[in-house]
Amino acid sequence: MLSLPKKALLSLSVISLAMSATFSVAAEPVKSVAVTAIVEHPALDSARDGILHALNEAGFAEGKNLKWQYQSAQGNTATAAQIARKFIGDSPDVIVGIATPSAQALVAGTKSVPIVFTAVTDPVQAQLTPSWEASGTNVTGVSDILELEKQIELIKEIVPEVKNIGMVYNPGEANSVAVVEAFKELLPKHGLKLVEAAAPRTVDVSSAARSLVGKVDVIYTNTDNNVVSAYEALAKVGNDSKIPLIASDTDSVKRGAIAALGVNYRDLGEQTGRIVVRILNGEKPGDIQPQTSENLQLYVNVTAAEKQGVLLPLSLIERATEIIR
Template identity: 40%
Template sequence: MRKIIVTLLTIGLVFLAACGSSDTESGNNDSGDGEVYKIGATQIVEHPSLDAAYEGFKQALEDAGLNVEYDFQSAQNDQNNVKPISDGFVADGVDLIFANSTPSALGALQATSEIPIVFTSVTDPVDAKLVDSLEEPGGNVTGVVDLHPEAIQSTVQFIADYFPDASVGMVYNAGEQNSVTQVNTVKEAAEATGLEIEERTVANTSEVQQATVSLVEDVDVLYIITDNTVVSALDSVVGVANDHDIPLVVGEPDSLAKGGFATFGIDYHTIGYRTGEMAVEILTEGTSPNDIPVEYPPQLQLYINKTAAEEQNVEWHSDWDEDAEFVE
């Protein structure tokens, strides 16, 4: 009987491990109201932008003086892990779910219509059917999107201004609604310019390098949006861009640190922090997510990585010295 029990426990542990990586941490603060809040935090994968949003979220709750126990779990970029993670949060009776990415938010909503959910790193929550509208989210979900309404248009115009009549290569996971929405917006914006869009789709990170290589002979610029799959394998895209002197435009500043050349981006720590402030209002004041409108990021800025520009043999323009923030 003892052997059977040990075997069953082992099977159970293996099953839990298969649902993605997890980490339980405490954010207790003695200046709180004495109540300990339990928050389930989940994101589709760990990469710098999503990680920065999570850190911003926790900082907001710490600054508000809340006593918090976090159960953080990453789906490890496996869609099969997404809903089971939130199912686990529901079973544990968490007070709130922080969903960091579109797949994670969808998984949380599928798991519960009762527990409050706040999201960030979501591009179009209406199109993804997370909320009814930005002004009146409906149900138990609200948050902060990660795409400034002018970001893609500004990026496309930047490419058209400095790389006129270019063919622009895009690699993305068509299984991510977040990415499909962005690519469609890029195409619409490009219609008013002389740019042509060449696409390659991937299903996982192992396909990213080959998909990028397949574009080399056909494109003048690479544009990688905030696609979780591709950003997780961005090093391979950077290698191709550097080897073939192709400017690499990216969707957010954190990708510049990995070797992207330029972006019109936002600060993910800031949008995570604002999402945390929403969580504080829900937890301490009993506000319904439906009464908190979904928000856009507050600022948009041109960022340029000078080292990457040199690696990709980009012709420098003097106006960038005045207009851009520089990232190493």
């Protein structure tokens, strides 16, 4: 019987181990996740980054066992529909729609590919799900809906003499329409009135804000994507006209709002990512109840308050999660 030298046997063993390791890596299944957002701005970008972070935390990594795609519609609903058709045609394991228009485009395009929405205020109003219960469909997700009573309390704390609240919003965005309708019903109970200003496009935000000058005591902004994308234009009107701006998006405080009691969108993204992981691991989206975020944070901007003629209460500053000066 022919025997091999020890060096040859060692070399064969190394080669065998290397081949085994290569086969093991090649055999690891790759999951595909496609993400689309209606537009890029700090809140939605934070949500996107949070989704990827949660996937990484669960062991899904690009170049290893995850195929990750991301596209922004740049604020155009027709582009959102094109991206939705493209992603649905790719048949990934999960598609995530960030913000209502992108989520609506996805849900309209497929009843089979798993869809997870995020940064959507009211998924029922947006016709993404039939109710807040597990849908039994291919859709679930995370809402950024806020309790409006708390938003009104914040407005009255900052501007105690408030009577008329202005709101710039896109009437074509279901998120914003839902908030406007809820405010119309709620504000009169507090002796307050809503004054609306439509901004169907991002370029309309500044002129819509200017139309409120002399008519309102404060401008409140929800998570309307047109408004948030052009928040600096809105802040200029607030500063020039001494109209306080109060937001529901904490990232807008860094961009010129006086204050916001809102969702941390990085956390919202991570919460969304954990749902995506559950689906990648075999759960059906229709078995997962839509979720909301309970992690609200208070941001205040002392410099913006000075520019808009407001002296912030010390008690508000002391409660703040973050103070921008």
